[in-house]
Amino acid sequence: xxxxxxxxxxxxxxxxxxxxxxxxxxxxxxxxxxxxxxxxxxxxxxxxxxxxxxxxxxxxxxxxxxxxxxxxxxxxxxxxxxxxxxxxxxxxxxxxxxxxxxxxxxxxxxxxxxxxxxxxxxxxxxxxxxxxxxxxxxxxxxxxxxxxxxxxxxxxxxxxxxxxxxxxxxxxxxxxxxxxxxxxxxxxxxxxxxxxxxxxxxxxxxxxxxxxxxxxxxxxxxxxxxxxxxxxxxxxxxxxxxxxxxxxxxxxxxxxxxxxxxxxxxxxxxxxxxxxxxxxxxxxxxxxxxxxxxxxxxxxxxxxxxxxxxxxxxxxxxxxxxxxxxxxxxxxxxxxxxxxxxxxxxxxxxxxxxxxxxxxxxxxxxxxxxxxxxxxxxxxxxxxxxxxxxxxxxxxxxxxxxxxxxxxxxxxxxxxxxxxxxxxxxxxxxxxxxxxxxxxxxxxxxxxxxxxxxxxxxxxxxxxxxxxxxxxxxxxxxxxxxxxxxxxxxxxxxxxxxxxxxxxxxxxxxxxxxxxx
Amino acid sequence: xxxxxxxxxxxxxxxxxxxxxxxxxxxxxxxxxxxxxxxxxxxxxxxxxxxxxxxxxxxxxxxxxxxxxxxxxxxxxxxxxxxxxxxxxxxxxxxxxxxxxxxxxxxxxxxxxxxxxxxxxxxxxxxxxxxxxxxxxxxxxxxxxxxxxxxxxxxxxxxxxxxxxxxxxxxxxxxxxxxxxxxxxxxxxxxxxxxxxxxxxxxxxxxxxxxxxxxxxxxxxxxxxxxxxxxxxxxxxxxxxxxxxxxxxxxxxxxxxxxxxxxxxxxxxxxxxxxxxxxxxxxxxxx
Numbered sequence: 001x002x003x004x005x006x007x008x009x010x011x012x013x014x015x016x017x018x019x020x021x022x023x024x025x026x027x028x029x030x031x032x033x034x035x036x037x038x039x040x041x042x043x044x045x046x047x048x049x050x051x052x053x054x055x056x057x058x059x060x061x062x063x064x065x066x067x068x069x070x071x072x073x074x075x076x077x078x079x080x081x082x083x084x085x086x087x088x089x090x091x092x093x094x095x096x097x098x099x100x101x102x103x104x105x106x107x108x109x110x111x112x113x114x115x116x117x118x119x120x121x122x123x124x125x126x127x128x129x130x131x132x133x134x135x136x137x138x139x140x141x142x143x144x145x146x147x148x149x150x151x152x153x154x155x156x157x158x159x160x161x162x163x164x165x166x167x168x169x170x171x172x173x174x175x176x177x178x179x180x181x182x183x184x185x186x187x188x189x190x191x192x193x194x195x196x197x198x199x200x201x202x203x204x205x206x207x208x209x210x211x212x213x214x215x216x217x218x219x220x221x222x223x224x225x226x227x228x229x230x231x232x233x234x235x236x237x238x239x240x241x242x243x244x245x246x247x248x249x250x251x252x253x254x255x256x257x258x259x260x261x262x263x264x265x266x267x268x269x270x271x272x273x274x275x276x277x278x279x280x281x282x283x284x285x286x287x288x289x290x291x292x293x294x295x296x297x298x299x300x301x302x303x304x305x306x307x308x309x310x311x312x313x314x315x316x317x318x319x320x321x322x323x324x325x326x327x328x329x330x331x332x333x334x335x336x337x338x339x340x341x342x343x344x345x346x347x348x349x350x351x352x353x354x355x356x357x358x359x360x361x362x363x364x365x366x367x368x369x370x371x372x373x374x375x376x377x378x379x380x381x382x383x384x385x386x387x388x389x390x391x392x393x394x395x396x397x398x399x400x401x402x403x404x405x406x407x408x409x410x411x412x413x414x415x416x417x418x419x420x421x422x423x424x425x426x427x428x429x430x431x432x433x434x435x436x437x438x439x440x441x442x443x444x445x446x447x448x449x450x451x452x453x454x455x456x457x458x459x460x461x462x463x464x465x466x467x468x469x470x471x472x473x474x475x476x477x478x479x480x481x482x483x484x485x486x487x488x489x490x491x492x493x494x495x496x497x498x499x500x501x502x503x504x505x506x507x508x509x510x511x512x513x514x515x516x517x
Numbered sequence: 518x519x520x521x522x523x524x525x526x527x528x529x530x531x532x533x534x535x536x537x538x539x540x541x542x543x544x545x546x547x548x549x550x551x552x553x554x555x556x557x558x559x560x561x562x563x564x565x566x567x568x569x570x571x572x573x574x575x576x577x578x579x580x581x582x583x584x585x586x587x588x589x590x591x592x593x594x595x596x597x598x599x600x601x602x603x604x605x606x607x608x609x610x611x612x613x614x615x616x617x618x619x620x621x622x623x624x625x626x627x628x629x630x631x632x633x634x635x636x637x638x639x640x641x642x643x644x645x646x647x648x649x650x651x652x653x654x655x656x657x658x659x660x661x662x663x664x665x666x667x668x669x670x671x672x673x674x675x676x677x678x679x680x681x682x683x684x685x686x687x688x689x690x691x692x693x694x695x696x697x698x699x700x701x702x703x704x705x706x707x708x709x710x711x712x713x714x715x716x717x718x719x720x721x722x723x724x725x726x727x728x729x730x731x732x733x734x735x736x737x738x739x740x741x742x743x744x745x746x747x748x749x750x751x752x753x754x755x756x757x758x759x760x761x762x763x764x765x766x767x768x769x770x771x772x773x774x775x776x777x778x779x780x781x782x783x784x785x786x787x788x789x790x791x792x793x794x795x796x797x798x799x800x801x802x803x804x
Contacts, residue, residue: 079636120581125589142585190593290599339786357790363679364672364718365790372600397785399718399793401672414597414672416715419723419782441749445631462749478751484631505633 028135028151029089034177035236039493042088044231045129045174046379047490051233051296053381055491058453059498064513065455065467065477071499071512072109076102081486082503083445084129084174085379088492089151093501094132095508098124098142098172103154106494109510115154119143122170123187126486128231128377129174131182133202138182140171146184146200160205162186162198169193174231178241178272181208185228185243189290190410192217192249195226195264199275209275213245213263223257225249226264230294230377234272235310238327241272242312244294247287252360252402252413260285265293267314267322269329279329283316285351288359289342289400290371290415291318298382298389304332304430313429315380315391317373318342320352321432335432337425338395341368360402360413370398370417372443379447379488383456383470388426388435390456390470394443396420422461424448426473436473440466447488449500457500459485465502465509481509568654571647579648582641590632595652596671600631603671604649605656616646674714677797685799688792693784695796698777701803708803718797722781729776731755733765745774 029043037048039057047053060068076082080097086104087094092112093104101115122142130149131138136157137149144163147156162184163169168191176183181199188195194216199208213226225248232243248257248264263277265284270277283293298313304323312326319340323333331350343352358365372394380391397420402413422440427433446459455476456468463484467477483505490501500511584593590601597603604610613619620642626634637645656671689695699705712720719725729745733753743755746762753772754764765772 079634081633120585122585123589124585190588190598341786362676363790363794364677366722366785366788366793368785397722399722401676403676411592411598414603416672416719417600418719419785439750460749462747464749464751475750484628484633 029132029177030134031179033089034133040088040091042086042490042492043132044087044176045085045131046231046233046296047085049178049234049236050299050382051379052298052300052384053379053447053449053488053490054384055449055451057451057491057493057498059493059496060451060455060467060491060500060513061453062455062469062476067514068467068477068479068500068511069514070479071497071510073510074102074104074109074111074508076100076506076508078506080124081126081484081505082508083126083377083486085447085488085490086501086503086508087130087132088490089132091494092151093508094130094137094151095503096127096129096139097506098127101130101137101139101149101154103151104508106492106499106510109508113154115139115149117141117147119145121165123172125170126172127174128172131175131177133177133182136202138175138177138184138200138202140173140175140184142170142172144169144171144186146171146175146182146205148202148205158205160200160207162200163188163196167191167193173229176231176234176241177202178234181272183232183241183272185230185232187227187229187246189225189227189247189249189251192224192409193227194224195228195246197228197232197243197270197275199272211268211270211275211277213266213268214248214261221256221258223248223261223264225251225261226266227292228294229292230296233297233299235299235326238310239272240278240326241270242297242299242326243268243270244292244297244314246292246294247284247290250408250410250412251290252288252400252411252415253406253408254286254288254359256408257286261287265291265318267293267297267312267324267329269326281322281324281329281331282351283314283320283322284318284354286354287318288354288402289318289367291316291373293317294377295375296379298380299326300382300384300429302384302387302429311429313382313389315375315389315393315427317369317376318352319369319374321389321427322350323429324350333430333432337391337427337432337434338374338393338423339368340374341366360400360415362401362403364399364401366397367400367415368397369394370396370420371400371415372396372417372420376445378445378486379449381448381450381456382429383426383450385450385452385454386426386435386470387429388450388470389429390424390426390448390450390458392440392444392446392448392458393423393425394420395423396443424456424458424466424468424473426456426470438468438473438475445484445486449489449491451491457489457491457502459489459502459504463504465489465504465511479509479511481505481507483507568657569650570654571651575644575647576651578641579644579646579651582637582645583648586635586637587645594656595649596656605653606671607653610649610653613646613650616642619646619649672715677714677718677794678801680791680794680796680798682795682798682802684791685795685797688796689799692787693792693796694780698780705800705803709801710804713801717800718793721796721800722785722793724778724781727776727778729774729778731772731774734771735765736769745776748774 195213227246248261424438440460442461481504592598595604731745743757747754
């Protein structure tokens with residue numbers, strides 16, 4: 001009896017210690033969880049709102065990472081590669097490919113439910129994942145519809161159109177939930193279309209506001225484009241939403257859109273409640289090389305040259321690393337993080353000055369980097385411990401062509417990559433100097449995750465998952481994945497066990513330290 | 518109908534597969550019945566073939582599927598999009614007969630070039646094949662092909678004739694350092710008969726198909742040399758003189774890679790655009 005009473009007390013204590021937060025979390029991802037994600041969650045595309053992809057988890061360390069082993073794997077049994085960052089809420093992982101969402105037990109990798117909505121229209125190039133708010137998921141379909149699903153079982157709550165697929169729009173990004181707003185952006189580079197970010201009511205699907213990055217199609221001497229096809233970040237203290245916008249259209253021919261082409265290739269700060277623009281910083285004025293500025297606008301609070309600053313950092317597709325004061329959008333640092341040959345330098349506002357002689361021509365211009373850029377959709381990470389901005393970079397060369405016969409619609413030219421490679425670079429954010437670099441063979445689509453224990457997780461161009469020492473870039477662990485990696489790693493802790501999640505091809509892998517059976 | 522055999526390119530489908538594909542193309546093209554011989558825009562003799570028409574329903578179905586799964590990389594009109602080659606100028610498409618070349622690429626993908634495999638039914642692949650061939654026919658007859666909206670556009674050999682061959686020769690022999698490895702009467706003799714237009718320029722800038730040699734020294738001091746077949750941080754693999762693949766953990770051996778094509782990478786930041794065009798003009802004289 002004594003033993004039983006003892007056991008009862010332990011259970012009661014456990015309920016008090018863990019049960020109450022557990023009950024709260026069973027309501028799904030509330031505002032508090034999104035603002036301060038617990039260790040057993042990854043409730044948004046970037047994990048938290050900062051876009052740093054830096055975890056405080058420290059069970060897996062530089063000393064023990066060599067013993068990391070497979071905890072489980074989930075096979076999607078279909079051919080679309082996984083590009084999404086799995087969300088984790090209440091022990092359930094949610095991840096996607098175009099048209100499809102899987103809900104999987106984060107402890108075992110077994111399927112809980114599966115949603116599929118065949119869409120005959122729209123680009124099926126990829127999907128980066130869902131957003132969650134309370135008990136609902138938000139998922140963008142290739143045909144530019146947003147569907148809300150019940151997170152318990154995948155049933156449809158509502159479905160709304162966010163753009164006209166018939167005009168050439170599609171959607172692929174993971175929505176971002178901020179307060180009572182589901183924020184979505186659109187894609188569409190093959191037509192001269194206006195890019196925008198739209199805020200949608202999580203309960204009803206009604207549009208709350210829309211911010212257009214470019215004027216309406218057909219406005220004389222004005223650009224179109226500026227597609228907001230990646231997920232932004234958010235500063236709750238400033239109540240500002242930060243988002244990158246895509247390239248102008250026509251893409252390679254700038255003749256019909258003289259000037260800077262605002263707000264394409266820009267980092268914009270919006271009020272999430274109204275959609276009003278607060279400031280904008282253009283990283284590529286008058287782009288003619290398809291260099292979207294949609295790469296994660298990473299939010300960092302730290303000293304900059306001895307002064308505490310609220311900063312925003314981006315390794316942009318155009319080859320430059322930008323540090324901005326995110327309260328006002330003023331430049332703190334602009335410096336290339338690889339070889340670029342398309343600019344005449346940097347203007348007093350910190351913007352690269354495009355060299356007109358490097359615009360595409362009928363006989364071709366040799367350009368660094370290539371169209372895919374010095375980096376792209378893959379997430380970088382800011383290692384708060386070492387003060388390093390770590391990015392999977394792609395030094396590269398290409399030839400860009402455009403001639404009158406190519407017209408002024410959509411692509412309006414041609415470009416051909418001739419050479420490139422992959423390098424993981426650790427950038428000192430105060431100077432832009434490369435602290436260490438780690439060659440990874442051909443270009444890799446793997447993003448970066450850093451942890452407080454001093455680890456950098458990423459992947460190489462041969463499909464190996466890698467763990468590097470964040471202080472010097474040395475390899476500490478690897479595992480061949482059997483396919484190309486085009487996703488960013490995440491991590492979480494469940495049952496006192498830290499998991500690393502990576503994916504390649506159609507397989508999601510969960511890694512953990514060995515445990516007794 | 519003239520298929521521009523010599524001017525097509527495999528673009529981003531690079532590397533090892535390329536040579537094999539070229540061989541396939543040559544044999545397939547030779548098997549076709551020529552109806553007449555004509556000169557292409559590049560001035561190189563073509564082997565024409567008879568175009569096939571496909572049922573409109575099948576083409577429409579293929580178009581819808583192509584827009585879903587293929588058009589981001591290959592363009593909506595199959596004329597090239599972000600990163601993917603222009604299929605209307607693809608040698609593989611030209612050589613394809615009812616999907617015999619295209620279907621395996623769709624099903625297996627090009628893992629080395631970032632193209633994923635697509636698990637599609639025979640009927641779906643037939644529709645894609647019908648659409649791709651139809652787009653090629655349209656592009657080659659000039660009916661809407663170059664005007665096909667939105668997609669990446671082609672580069673004609675005539676676009677690449679702005680250089681000065683004399684200046685290119687001086688660059689080849691002097692500043693470019695090309696003559697250190699290449700000779701117009703040796704390895705480059707007849708180059709312009711083998712390559713033309715954009716394909717020649719791409720080869721000139723970086724010869725993707727060039728093989729590297731590697732010599733691996735084992736702990737026993739035995740040295741094995743061969744053609745580099747695989748290399749990452751952890752594994753080095755080669756094809757030895759008997760045609761056998763062998764690999765080692767990099768930590769267990771010493772190895773030395775001989776990749777003279779890397780000299781091309783060192784040239785990139787040194788070129789002016791005029792150097793590129795002049796060199797191109799000079800190489801086109803090596804017939």
